[in-house]
Structures are given as C-alpha cells and as structure tokens.
Amino acid sequence: MRRADAIDEKTASASPGNSVIPPIPLPQPTDASRPFWESCHRHELRIQHCLQCGAFIHYPKIHCPMDGSDRFDWPIMSGKGYVYSFVVVLRAFHAGFKLQVPYVVAIIQLEEGVRMISNVVGIDPDKVYVGMRVEVEFDDVSADISLPKFHPYLQGGQ
Amino acid sequence: MRRKAAITGIGETSFSKDSGMSDKALQLQAVERAIADAGLARDEIDGLIPSPHGSGFTVEGFAENLGLRDLRFSVTIHFGGANGCTAIHAAAMAIAAGAARHVVVVAGRNGYSGSSKISARPQLQPGNFEVTREFESPFGATVPMHFYALIARRHMHEYGTTTRQMGSVAVAMREHALKNEKALMKKPITIDDHEHSSEIVRPFRLLDCCIESDGAAAYIVSAAETARDRPNRPAWIIGCAEGHPDSPTSVATRQDLLRSGVTIAASRALTMADMAPSDLRAGYLYDPFTFMVIAQLENIGICKAGEGGPFVESGGIRLDGRFPVNTHGGLHSQAHSMAGINHITEAVKQLRGTAGQAQLLTPSPLVVTGTGDFGDGAVAVLAND
Numbered sequence: 001m002r003r004a005d006a007i008d009e010k011t012a013s014a015s016p017g018n019s020v021i022p023p024i025p026l027p028q029p030t031d032a033s034r035p036f037w038e039s040c041h042r043h044e045l046r047i048q049h050c051l052q053c054g055a056f057i058h059y060p061k062i063h064c065p066m067d068g069s070d071r072f073d074w075p076i077m078s079g080k081g082y083v084y085s086f087v088v089v090l091r092a093f094h095a096g097f098k099l100q101v102p103y104v105v106a107i108i109q110l111e112e113g114v115r116m117i118s119n120v121v122g123i124d125p126d127k128v129y130v131g132m133r134v135e136v137e138f139d140d141v142s143a144d145i146s147l148p149k150f151h152p153y154l155q156g157g158q
Numbered sequence: 159m160r161r162k163a164a165i166t167g168i169g170e171t172s173f174s175k176d177s178g179m180s181d182k183a184l185q186l187q188a189v190e191r192a193i194a195d196a197g198l199a200r201d202e203i204d205g206l207i208p209s210p211h212g213s214g215f216t217v218e219g220f221a222e223n224l225g226l227r228d229l230r231f232s233v234t235i236h237f238g239g240a241n242g243c244t245a246i247h248a249a250a251m252a253i254a255a256g257a258a259r260h261v262v263v264v265a266g267r268n269g270y271s272g273s274s275k276i277s278a279r280p281q282l283q284p285g286n287f288e289v290t291r292e293f294e295s296p297f298g299a300t301v302p303m304h305f306y307a308l309i310a311r312r313h314m315h316e317y318g319t320t321t322r323q324m325g326s327v328a329v330a331m332r333e334h335a336l337k338n339e340k341a342l343m344k345k346p347i348t349i350d351d352h353e354h355s356s357e358i359v360r361p362f363r364l365l366d367c368c369i370e371s372d373g374a375a376a377y378i379v380s381a382a383e384t385a386r387d388r389p390n391r392p393a394w395i396i397g398c399a400e401g402h403p404d405s406p407t408s409v410a411t412r413q414d415l416l417r418s419g420v421t422i423a424a425s426r427a428l429t430m431a432d433m434a435p436s437d438l439r440a441g442y443l444y445d446p447f448t449f450m451v452i453a454q455l456e457n458i459g460i461c462k463a464g465e466g467g468p469f470v471e472s473g474g475i476r477l478d479g480r481f482p483v484n485t486h487g488g489l490h491s492q493a494h495s496m497a498g499i500n501h502i503t504e505a506v507k508q509l510r511g512t513a514g515q516a517q518l519l520t521p522s523p524l525v526v527t528g529t530g531d532f533g534d535g536a537v538a539v540l541a542n543d
Contacts, residue, residue, distance in 0.1 A: 105297060105298055
C-alpha cells in the first residue's frame with residue numbers, strides 16, 4: 001500500500017505531463033466526527049459542543065474531555081478567525097498535492113476559541129502572516145467531503 | 159527511583175546507508191554487544207524493552223533468539239523518537255520495583271536502505287496518527303516536518319527566532335560529527351550552506367532536517383547493587399521521567415505549542431535528581447529538526463523562553479560552549495534509525511571518558527531527551543558518580 005502511492009520525484013519532475021496524480025488523502029468519518037463532516041458537506045462549519053459543561057471540542061471526540069459527557073450539540077461557527085501559525089509547503093511528499101505546491105498549511109484559531117489545521121487560500125503564500133484575519137470557505141474535494149479552508153478576511157466588509 | 163539503577167552496558171552496530179543486514183540482525187548485534195560490554199551472560203538478562211520501529215523482533219522473538227530463559231519484565235513503548243529515552247524511565251521503574259535486575263533496551267532498523275525510510279512515506283501511518291490522518295492530512299499536512307515547522311513558526315513569531323539561528327544548530331552538529339568516527343556526515347558545513355540549502359517546508363530547509371541511516375543501538379540498565387561489579391564505569395540514573403503535552407495527538411489544538419512533553423518531563427526528572435537546569439553540563443537532545451534543539455534548551459530550562467536562538471547562535475552548544483549538545487553529531491550528522499539510543503550510548507561514553515576527540519572535561523551530570531510523535535517526551539539525568 002505504501003509502495004503504491006510513494007513518490008518518485010525524479011520521474012515525476014522529468015515527465016510531469018505523464019504522471020498520474022493520485023487523489024489526496026480524504027477523511028474517513030467516525031461516529032464521533034460524522035456530524036462535523038456532514039455539516040462541512042452542507043458548507044456549514046459546526047463544532048462539537050458539550051451540553052453539560054459548554055466546552056467547544058475540536059477535533060471531535062467520543063466523550064467530552066472536560067467532563068466525560070456524551071451529550072453534544074453542534075452549533076454553527078462564525079467561520080472567522082486568525083492564523084495562529086503557518087508554513088509554506090514547497091515540496092509535496094504525498095503526490096496528491098504535487099500540483100498544489102506551494103501551498104499554505106496553517107493552524108487557524110476560530111473566534112470561538114478552537115483551533116484546527118487548514119489551508120489559507122486565495123492569497124500569495126508569501127503574504128500570509130501570523131495573526132492574519134481569515135474566513136472559512138468550502139472546497140468540495142469529493143462527492144461526500146468538503147474541506148473547510150480559509151481566505152483573508154477584511155474587517156468591515158470584503 | 160534515584161540512583162536505584164545505572165546504565166552498565168552499551169552496544170552499537172556500524173551506522174551506514176546500506177547495512178546489508180536485516181532489521182532483526184541489526185538489533186540482535188546491538189544487543190549482543192551491549193550484553194558483552196556489561197560483562198553479563200545472556201541468561202542474566204531478565205527484562206526487555208524493544209522498540210516497535212522497523213521489522214525488528216517482538217519481545218517473544220527476542221527472548222527466543224537471545225535464549226533468555228527467565229524473562230520477567232517486558233514492555234513496548236509507542237512514542238516514536240521518544241522510545242529510547244522513555245525506556246530509561248521504564249527500566250529504572252521495573253528495577254526499583256524489584257521486577258527485574260538487568261533490562262536490555264534496543265532499537266534499530268534500516269532507516270535508509272529499508273522500507274521504513276521516513277522521507278519516502280507520503281503520509282503518516284495509522285495508529286498514533288489517526289487524528290492527523292482524518293483532520294490534517296487532507297489539507298496536505300502529511301509528514302512530521304509540517305508539524306514541527308508549525309511549532310517553529312510560532313516560536314519565530316513570539317520570540318524573533320531566525321532561520322540563521324536554526325542553521326547554527328546544523329553547523330554545530332556537523333562540527334561534532336567531524337570528530338566522531340561513526341558519524342555518517344563527513345563534510346563541514348557553514349551557515350551559508352544552510353541558508354542556501356533547498357527550502358522544503360518554509361521555514362525549514364534541507365539542512366534543518368536530520369539524516370536517515372541504517373543501524374541499531376542498545377543499552378542495559380542494571381540494579382544499583384550489581385552496577386559496580388560490571389567492567390565499565392556505571393552511568394547512574396539520577397533522574398528520569400516521561401511527559402506528554404495536552405492534546406498529545408494534535409499539535410494544532412494544543413493550548414501552548416511550545417509546552418512539550420519534554421517541558422513536563424524535564425521538570426520531573428530534575429526534581430528527582432534534586433538539581434537545577436544550571437547543574438547540567440551537557441545535553442543529548444533529540445534533534446529531528448534543528449529547531450527542536452532550540453526548543454528543548456528552553457523546555458529544560460538551560461535557556462529562558464525565547465533565548466534558545468541567541469544561545470545557539472553564540473556557540474553555546476558547541477564543544478567549547480557553555481552547554482555542549484550532541485557531541486556525536488546527533489540525528490543530524492551521526493545517525494538516525496534507533497529511536498534516539500545513539501544519544502544515550504554517546505552520553506554513556508562521555509560519562510565513562512571514552513568519547514574520543516569529543517570527550518568533555520566535565521560531562522557529569524548530563525541530560526538526555528527523547529521526543530516523538532510531535533509532543534511525547536522523555537528526559538533522563540545521568541551522572542558518573
């Protein structure tokens with residue numbers, strides 16, 4: 001399995017037109033995370049929320065790590081936040097991302113306080129900075145999966 | 159647990175890029191050399207901590223191939239690069255509890271020529287990385303470097319740490335490797351070489367990344383009452399601990415990116431040793447990426463938060479610096495395929511006074527760390543008297 005999608009970078013760069021780009025790795029939703037991915041599919045960013053203690057929980061968990069409760073709702077988020085940290089990926093280790101380099105992998109902190117890994121899109125990677133305000137958009141990467149990504153957000157309107 | 163156990167034997171294979179041996183054969187050779195170094199007979203080994211990396215033996219396979227007739231204690235640790243150092247703590251505990259007298263710890267694989275080459279893996283493996291695979295890999299955060307670079311960028315933002323400072327770690331590791339006959343990297347490098355090496359994941363360049371190699375290493379932890387009877391000077395375990403950050407499986411959701419398992423373990427290990435960071439004479443810091451040396455200098459308390467960068471830039475971690483780090487060249491320039499056990503074997507050599515050209519005048523007490531899976535940490539304080 002590992003061999004099948006290993007990168008042969010020399011071959012790929014020598015004949016970029018011939019190489020087949022494999023699909024990117026897609027999430028396999030679990031019982032705990034299914035509501036998250038289903039809401040993303042509807043282009044809504046919803047985060048697991050403990051009905052007992054009120055904590056927002058991300059990434060989704062089976063029980064609330066604060067109090068062990070398994071009673072949750074999934075409130076919709078503002079979709080706004082800022083870049084807590086970021087890197088610019090210049091070389092794809094997974095061949096599925098070969099056409100995307102250079103791309104930005106960032107830790108996004110949402111206004112509601114939770115953090116997640118995502119991409120900052122719609123901007124030159126060299127212009128991204130820690131603290132940059134961003135807003136969610138959704139990338140339909142398969143029939144079932146839409147990934148929440150983030151673009152720069154200017155306060156007071158786009 | 160303080161002074162209840164000591165490292166009495168060490169064993170290494172040769173380190174190479176093409177061992178021509180199986181992972182199992184490498185591990186066995188390292189173990190046999192460690193047993194001989196400790197002056198023990200095979201059947202005196204009654205405890206075993208193998209590392210699950212590569213295609214090595216299981217506990218049962220080791221017992222069978224080493225002819226261990228009465229294995230009384232075993233455990234397998236799953237903290238990636240922290241395995242080798244975490245095992246010091248696990249072995250010392252087993253000995254302090256009376257569960258074993260001589261515990262062998264081993265790790266090794268064909269990390270360059272074999273199928274466990276990390277840089278050839280397109281993404282992180284299941285198991286410890288389920289969360290990463292579901293929530294992070296789809297965004298192209300697929301390999302360890304992406305996560306360590308995110309931590310580094312935050313450090314740069316908070317403290318002004320620079321890529322040149324990271325480069326000075328690479329240069330120091332290489333300088334040390336040039337004095338180590340087992341080190342794989344033989345060519346001197348400069349800060350300019352670092353700054354001109356290819357960018358892979360900005361802010362990390364090629365020379366911010368450790369090497370990969372073939373090889374194995376092992377050590378033996380013995381009960382205090384038997385340690386003085388061994389042929390070599392014991393390396394006493396005077397402090398040891400493991401530690402984990404909050405949200406150990408996810409860097410992104412960690413409250414404080416810069417508070418790692420090493421931060422927590424260091425404080426516990428130093429408390430056990432009844433020491434302050436300023437008592438430590440040298441460090442064997444797990445160095446998958448240059449930045450991790452800067453981070454751990456701060457995690458342990460050798461430097462204050464934010465002062466790790468200037469410290470390495472001013473030569474503080476060189477052989478003649480205030481706190482020499484990785485006198486063998488570390489994962490960066492000596493070898494990387496044995497869960498950090500080469501840091502432990504070099505630390506023991508220093509404490510015995512057999513570290514060759516890189517021998518320090520006053521190596522004791524020193525600190526060894528292991529870090530793995532983006533946050534798990536282990537710390538041991540060792541002394542030669």
